[in-house]
Amino acid sequence: MDKGFNWMAGGPQGSGVDTAANIFGKACGYGGLYVYGRREYHSNIKGLHSYFHLRVSSNEVLANVNDVDMLAAFDAETVVRHIDEVVPGGGIIVDESQLNVKVLEIPTLPREFKVELREHIKNKGIGDSLADLLTDAEKRGIQVFQVPYMDLLKQIASKLGIEKLSKITRMVNVLTLGISFGLLDYDATLVEKAVRTTFSEKLKIIEMNMLALNLAFDYAKTNFSKNFSHRLPIISTEERRIFLSGNQAVAVGKILGGCRVQTYYPITPAADESEYIEAHQILGTTVLNMKAGVVVIQTEDEIAAVNMASGAALTGTRAATSTSGPGFSLMVEGLSWAGNNEVPVVITYYQRGAPSTGLPTRHGQDDLKFAINAGHGEFPRIVLASGDIRECFYDAVMAFNYAEKFQLPVIHLIDKALANSSQTFPLFDIKRIKIYRGEVWDDKRLEGIEYRRFLFTETGVSPRVVLGTRNGVHWYTGDEHNEFGHISEEPINRTRMMEKRMKKLETIEKEVPISERVNFFGDSDAENMILSWGSPKGAIIEALNELHREGFSLGFLQIRMVHPLPSEHVRETLKRAKRIIDVEMNYSGQLGEIVREKTSVSMNFRILKYNGRPMTTTEVYEALKRVLTGNAPERQVLMYGS
Amino acid sequence: MVLEWQDFKSDIFVDWCPGCGNYGILAALQMALAELNLEPHRVVLVSGIGCSGKVPHFVKTYGVHTLHGRTLPFAQGIKIANPNLEVIAIGGDGDGLGIGVGHLVNAGRRNVDMTYLIHDNGVYGLTKGQASPTLQRGLKVKAIPSPNINEAVNPIMLAIASGYTFVARAYAYDTKHLKEIIKKAIQHKGLAMVDILQPCPTYNDINTKEWYAGEDRVDPKTGKPTPRLYKLEELGYDPVVHNSDEDLGKKIAAIEKAREWGDKIPIGVFYKNELIPTFQERITKRIPFYIENPPAKQKICDDEGLPVTDVDVFFEELKII
Numbered sequence: 001m002d003k004g005f006n007w008m009a010g011g012p013q014g015s016g017v018d019t020a021a022n023i024f025g026k027a028c029g030y031g032g033l034y035v036y037g038r039r040e041y042h043s044n045i046k047g048l049h050s051y052f053h054l055r056v057s058s059n060e061v062l063a064n065v066n067d068v069d070m071l072a073a074f075d076a077e078t079v080v081r082h083i084d085e086v087v088p089g090g091g092i093i094v095d096e097s098q099l100n101v102k103v104l105e106i107p108t109l110p111r112e113f114k115v116e117l118r119e120h121i122k123n124k125g126i127g128d129s130l131a132d133l134l135t136d137a138e139k140r141g142i143q144v145f146q147v148p149y150m151d152l153l154k155q156i157a158s159k160l161g162i163e164k165l166s167k168i169t170r171m172v173n174v175l176t177l178g179i180s181f182g183l184l185d186y187d188a189t190l191v192e193k194a195v196r197t198t199f200s201e202k203l204k205i206i207e208m209n210m211l212a213l214n215l216a217f218d219y220a221k222t223n224f225s226k227n228f229s230h231r232l233p234i235i236s237t238e239e240r241r242i243f244l245s246g247n248q249a250v251a252v253g254k255i256l257g258g259c260r261v262q263t264y265y266p267i268t269p270a271a272d273e274s275e276y277i278e279a280h281q282i283l284g285t286t287v288l289n290m291k292a293g294v295v296v297i298q299t300e301d302e303i304a305a306v307n308m309a310s311g312a313a314l315t316g317t318r319a320a321t322s323t324s325g326p327g328f329s330l331m332v333e334g335l336s337w338a339g340n341n342e343v344p345v346v347i348t349y350y351q352r353g354a355p356s357t358g359l360p361t362r363h364g365q366d367d368l369k370f371a372i373n374a375g376h377g378e379f380p381r382i383v384l385a386s387g388d389i390r391e392c393f394y395d396a397v398m399a400f401n402y403a404e405k406f407q408l409p410v411i412h413l414i415d416k417a418l419a420n421s422s423q424t425f426p427l428f429d430i431k432r433i434k435i436y437r438g439e440v441w442d443d444k445r446l447e448g449i450e451y452r453r454f455l456f457t458e459t460g461v462s463p464r465v466v467l468g469t470r471n472g473v474h475w476y477t478g479d480e481h482n483e484f485g486h487i488s489e490e491p492i493n494r495t496r497m498m499e500k501r502m503k504k505l506e507t508i509e510k511e512v513p514i515s516e517r518v519n520f521f522g523d524s525d526a527e528n529m530i531l532s533w534g535s536p537k538g539a540i541i542e543a544l545n546e547l548h549r550e551g552f553s554l555g556f557l558q559i560r561m562v563h564p565l566p567s568e569h570v571r572e573t574l575k576r577a578k579r580i581i582d583v584e585m586n587y588s589g590q591l592g593e594i595v596r597e598k599t600s601v602s603m604n605f606r607i608l609k610y611n612g613r614p615m616t617t618t619e620v621y622e623a624l625k626r627v628l629t630g631n632a633p634e635r636q637v638l639m640y641g642s
Numbered sequence: 643m644v645l646e647w648q649d650f651k652s653d654i655f656v657d658w659c660p661g662c663g664n665y666g667i668l669a670a671l672q673m674a675l676a677e678l679n680l681e682p683h684r685v686v687l688v689s690g691i692g693c694s695g696k697v698p699h700f701v702k703t704y705g706v707h708t709l710h711g712r713t714l715p716f717a718q719g720i721k722i723a724n725p726n727l728e729v730i731a732i733g734g735d736g737d738g739l740g741i742g743v744g745h746l747v748n749a750g751r752r753n754v755d756m757t758y759l760i761h762d763n764g765v766y767g768l769t770k771g772q773a774s775p776t777l778q779r780g781l782k783v784k785a786i787p788s789p790n791i792n793e794a795v796n797p798i799m800l801a802i803a804s805g806y807t808f809v810a811r812a813y814a815y816d817t818k819h820l821k822e823i824i825k826k827a828i829q830h831k832g833l834a835m836v837d838i839l840q841p842c843p844t845y846n847d848i849n850t851k852e853w854y855a856g857e858d859r860v861d862p863k864t865g866k867p868t869p870r871l872y873k874l875e876e877l878g879y880d881p882v883v884h885n886s887d888e889d890l891g892k893k894i895a896a897i898e899k900a901r902e903w904g905d906k907i908p909i910g911v912f913y914k915n916e917l918i919p920t921f922q923e924r925i926t927k928r929i930p931f932y933i934e935n936p937p938a939k940q941k942i943c944d945d946e947g948l949p950v951t952d953v954d955v956f957f958e959e960l961k962i963i
Binding site: 026029030032237239240241242243244248251252255256257258260261263280281282283284285286287290291292293294295297299300301303304305307308309310311312313314315316317318319333334337397424427428430433434435436437466467468469470471472473474475476477478479485486487 | 654681682683684686688691696698699702703704705706707708709712714715716717718719720722723724726727744745747748925928929931932935937938940941942943944946947948949950951952953955956957960961962963
């Protein structure tokens with residue numbers, strides 16, 4: 001397997017880890033490399049450990065692997081937490097002033113971590129200073145690069161005429177970059193370009209960081225570079241590429257898809273999307289002299305967010321809200337109202353580790369069944385689950401199309417791994433995107449008729465009129481209602497109205513092509529079939545490709561429309577296989593259970609993970625291989641991650 | 643075309659209890675809409691849950707009967723998406739001051755240009771007479787087993803503290819006065835709240851029509867009852883903030899008036915300030931074409947369904963090579 005080169009930077013939150021990683025990723029991207037980067041952080045503003053794990057390669061990369069080839073540590077804790085992930089031949093960049101730190105006394109390390117660390121040190125029979133741990137790592141063939149960050153900062157301070165060193169300590173992040181790229185002997189001009197675009201418009205900051213970068217770069221080249229064998233190739237390509245996160249992909253997709261009102265209440269990991277939209281709320285259009293304007297509203301809570309979005313949707317606006325598990329919990333009553341009133345509202349749902357507050361900044365796919373079943377009563381909805389950042393973009397458009405075509409709420413399920421990971425892609429092809437708005441009647445069409453908002457139809461979908469249309473006055477109510485939208489408790493009307501709404505599920509079955517509802521990879525007649533949804537997609541595809549090369553027959557059915565499930569297709573696809581392997585980031589294998597309920601097909605093996613860290617290609621590969629070689633229990637729980 | 647109140651009458655049977663204050667509110671609302679000559683299709687009535695929640699069904703305009711306590715979020719969503727609509731939110735005291743009070747407060751911070759009518763009768767009628775947030779502590783209305791243990795919230799004071807720029811009170815049985823107050827509220831530039839005192843003949847056997855009329859307080863000289871309600875305008879009370887320096891003083895005056903209850907209950911406009919920018923004006927500062935081309939009217943695709951929004955600016959920003 002081409003594991004590529006794996007760089008990890010870590011330090012206390014607020015010390016510029018993200019910025020450093022962003023610059024590293026960009027610099028590699030400028031050199032024609034593909035980049036996949038995962039961001040990990042605590043629910044904390046400043047001080048607790050955060051890190052960024054970047055994988056770069058001349059081939060496309062879809063997920064992380066377990067390896068770390070270079071660990072750029074801003075502090076001692078980063079070394080302690082990640083030292084075992086560094087592979088032989090790899091390197092650790094460390095601040096020489098930290099070497100005497102007693103690792104068991106690092107105040108930010110949690111008690112349960114220290115218990116394990118103490119045990120580890122005891123078993124190895126080594127000392128408890130950072131230097132002791134590093135010496136032990138060197139025995140495994142790992143190189144340690146001690147950098148005098150303080151001296152370098154002093155040199156910078158004197159060159160810039162800055163008296164207080166504390167003003168520039170944050171520049172350790174750029175020093176680390178300089179050391180990293182110096183060790184790799186990478187093209188410095190590409191790194192400089194990345195620094196420039198990252199600190200765009202702030203000339204003074206660019207100048208300071210350039211100085212730091214070059215100082216560290218030269219320091220590494222002079223002192224270390226001969227010892228480090230890894231090199232990054234520079235690939236020349238004509239392809240236009242972008243580097244973006246899932247939050248950004250959803251935002252751009254929504255805007256392109258016509259979202260003009262977005263409501264939100266701040267919550268991780270959803271809020272970045274809304275803020276990104278607001279930062280770009282005025283856009284050009286292809287229509288002469290017309291601009292597009294997106295109103296973004298920060299509401300008092302998620303109850304207001306969903307209901308405000310529904311209100312906006314009734315006016316014919318494409319309206320959405322964005323949230324995570326706790327927020328979605330509050331939206332549930334509003335979701336039921338939207339279902340009953342056939343409102344085309346879109347809810348972008350970023351899952352994170354749950355239940356309750358759970359792991360606010362960590363990954364999970366715990367909420368599939370919740371998204372599908374939330375809301376009292378039975379009503380149709382569509383739940384889409386994107387498998388990668390590119391799908392986040394296209395699905396953001398499709399969510400609106402489905403919502404308006406079928407007049408129902410659409411939940412777009414994403415997760416923390418997609419939201420906060422960044423990846424390089426060939427520029428998205430927007431020519432293939434179409435907008436369809438369903439049947440909407442205007443004042444002329446309404447002349448002389450008595451309009452019925454909830455007209456009984458064959459498809460369950462009634463022609464729509466937006467609030468404010470002349471000749472179209474009608475009503476909405478959360479009560480059961482008649483065709484006009486007035487309250488009705490009559491048994492016959494109730495039965496027909498339930499059937500009208502639920503009929504939409506059959507209409508979706510007829511009208512949405514299977515190609516929009518599932519993806520398939522590998523051999524369609526494979527003996528071994530993987531079933532999954534959402535962000536494990538990348539790791540699964542890479543593992544599958546590797547197992548293919550080894551001669552295993554393997555297929556992968558990725559469900560994108562998780563509700564309504566394309567049951568017939570899923571059954572037909574799965575029943576051909578001898579072994580069905582469910583791969584999911586939750587405890588119970590929720591999709592597997594849903595598939596069994598809808599198709600009577602049971603999972604033979606489950607590969608699950610719920611430690612808050614996304615699946616890596618390495619561990620998915622290993623778990624699948626255990627299944628294929630007859631060495632796996634029915635249920636495997638993956639554990640990688642720090 | 644000149645509109646009559648009957649033009650705003652739907653064909654739905656009005657199913658409130660006989661003698662309910664809601665009849666007066668419904669009539670005043672229909673008259674106000676007619677007198678302002680608002681075309682029915684331009685008006686959206688948004689309601690919550692409870693007896694007041696049914697109002698939109700009885701009025702021939704667009705009607706959105708929503709969830710308990712959520713009338714304001716829906717109404718704001720509608721108005722923000724299409725600022726050319728006349729949006730009137732309606733809710734009960736339990737709806738707006740109990741379950742939905744967070745929305746009431748935060749709506750004040752936005753000052754969306756719309757109207758909010760609170761049907762205030764001190765009880766939860768449709769669930770059979772429990773104490774609402776406006777029932778005074780110690781009162782035992784008919785259906786509750788023991789006297790109300792909670793203090794009452796004051797809607798006028800709360801609205802002023804929350805930033806409403808038009809705060810008024812009216813009485814359901816003084817339909818003419820109520821109609822005028824509703825008209826003023828609709829015409830006000832900014833978020834207007836009207837606290838409408840309303841007897842509940844079925845469940846509130848204390849704050850009754852007779853109690854408001856002061857029938858328990860007969861003047862021995864004239865032999866006539868002494869009404870509890872009086873009109874602020876008759877005192878020469880000026881609620882209007884003419885320049886921003888006056889704002890604090892007017893707010894304090896309004897709060898002082900709002901504290902009156904019991905023997906003397908003021909109705910009328912307590913506070914009015916059109917110097918605070920509306921939410922629409924605030925959005926227009928960010929999106930200059932917002933009113934002419936609001937979210938609801940923006941063209942998002944061409945006749946072939948191709949998106950018209952130019953997202954190149956994003957791709958330029960995210961471009962790596």
